[in-house]
Amino acid sequence: MDNKPLIVRVLGGEVVERPPVWLMRQAGRYMEEYREVKSRFSFLEICRNSELAFEVSMQPIKAFDVDAAIVFADILLPLEGMGFEIDFRPGPVVSNPIASPSDLDRIAIGLGSVGDQVSQTVSLLSKELKTEGLPAEDQKAVIGFAGAPWTMACYAIERGPFKHFESAVIFARRYPEAMRDLLDKITKVTIDYLMQQYRAGADFVQLFDSWAGILAQDDYREICLSHLTTIVSALQDAGCPCVLFVGNGGHLLDVVREVGARAVSLDWRVSLSEARRRLGREVILQGNLDPSLLYLPSQSLRKRVREFLGEWPERSNLIVNLGHGVLQTTPPENVRVFVDEVKRGWGV
Numbered sequence: 001m002d003n004k005p006l007i008v009r010v011l012g013g014e015v016v017e018r019p020p021v022w023l024m025r026q027a028g029r030y031m032e033e034y035r036e037v038k039s040r041f042s043f044l045e046i047c048r049n050s051e052l053a054f055e056v057s058m059q060p061i062k063a064f065d066v067d068a069a070i071v072f073a074d075i076l077l078p079l080e081g082m083g084f085e086i087d088f089r090p091g092p093v094v095s096n097p098i099a100s101p102s103d104l105d106r107i108a109i110g111l112g113s114v115g116d117q118v119s120q121t122v123s124l125l126s127k128e129l130k131t132e133g134l135p136a137e138d139q140k141a142v143i144g145f146a147g148a149p150w151t152m153a154c155y156a157i158e159r160g161p162f163k164h165f166e167s168a169v170i171f172a173r174r175y176p177e178a179m180r181d182l183l184d185k186i187t188k189v190t191i192d193y194l195m196q197q198y199r200a201g202a203d204f205v206q207l208f209d210s211w212a213g214i215l216a217q218d219d220y221r222e223i224c225l226s227h228l229t230t231i232v233s234a235l236q237d238a239g240c241p242c243v244l245f246v247g248n249g250g251h252l253l254d255v256v257r258e259v260g261a262r263a264v265s266l267d268w269r270v271s272l273s274e275a276r277r278r279l280g281r282e283v284i285l286q287g288n289l290d291p292s293l294l295y296l297p298s299q300s301l302r303k304r305v306r307e308f309l310g311e312w313p314e315r316s317n318l319i320v321n322l323g324h325g326v327l328q329t330t331p332p333e334n335v336r337v338f339v340d341e342v343k344r345g346w347g348v
């Protein structure tokens with residue numbers, strides 16, 4: 001029996017006995033165990049302390065036996081090393097965002113201490129979850145992550161509260177060169193950050209382009225494509241598969257295909273069959289159930305998961321996930337039902 005974690009086997013194109021499953025934002029406030037740690041430490045303290053971040057990353061593995069641990073951190077952390085002041089209340093706040101092209105002069109191309117801290121957490125997870133000799137079923141993948149440049153730029157430019165990121169779009173229209181410059185800087189830092197996580201033991205990395213859907217397809221190609229391709233090629237050429245999450249991106253799939261990521265993570269607004277058609281047969285799909293389904297009574301939830309899997313014609317090429325993060329008031333027992341139902345196997 002192949003001893004690699006199930007998700008790694010799917011990313012390698014294997015036909016597998018059951019679909020793998022993990023959830024975006026699987027660690028967090030909906031879990032009692034997380035709230036307990038949060039009563040003692042702030043969110044940033046948890047992210048910056050590898051032992052605490054390790055403990056919190058492990059909570060959904062212990063509670064629900066998902067197939068992967070995602071390192072506990074936040075997409076905004078690398079902005080600190082670049083010279084931005086960030087805080088979480090609990091949503092992110094950037095107190096010195098970019099307002100004009102001259103502000104770019106103060107942006108450093110560096111990660112600060114976050115690279116080491118997050119890699120250290122990845123390394124602890126990797127040691128815990130990928131011990132030689134563990135049976136295949138108990139091997140879990142470790143996921144590293146970063147924000148995609150556009151989504152990071154949205155936070156770097158907008159003062160907040162964050163809603164539609166008009167300031168980022170307006171900045172791109174007014175100062176296209178400065179925008180390119182900013183995205184270049186973020187791209188360099190992101191490659192460094194993700195490579196560190198890969199070297200520390202991440203099996204694959206996910207790039208979160210949460211705010212991709214704000215842009216029309218032509219603008220997404222013009223503003224974002226080259227930076228995404230640069231990051232994905234650097235990682236994948238080094239042997240690290242990339243999953244590209246495109247939030248609200250059903251209209252962007254032709255460009256997404258050009259990025260060349262091993263897997264694409266989608267939300268529930270686009271069907272997997274349409275995604276399959278527009279992304280081609282080679283790409284692995286991740287997703288894409290509506291997080292609000294986790295509020296259904298458990299029998300209805302099970303039925304929806306069965307129907308979802310029943311619509312998937314292959315016994316490969318799919319990583320089951322939600323289309324976006326677990327919502328804060330989600331009943332944890334329904335996460336267990338969800339994971340359990342996926343583990344019952346491919347649909348009939």
Ligand code: CP3
Nearest residue numbers: 024025026027028043072073074075090091092208210325
């Ligand atoms: O299990 C995991 O996935 C945990 C690790 C994780 C967090 N944020 C922890 C977090 C990951 C992968 C992220 C990614 C992230 N962060 C994204 C991309 C995914 C997406 O949702 O589109 C984005 C856009 C952010 C930025 C961010 N950080 C927002 C918008 C918020 C506020 C949202 C909220 O739920 O209040 C955060 C804060 C944050 N990130 C929390 C957690 C657990 C809540 C902070 C707390 O516990 O006080």
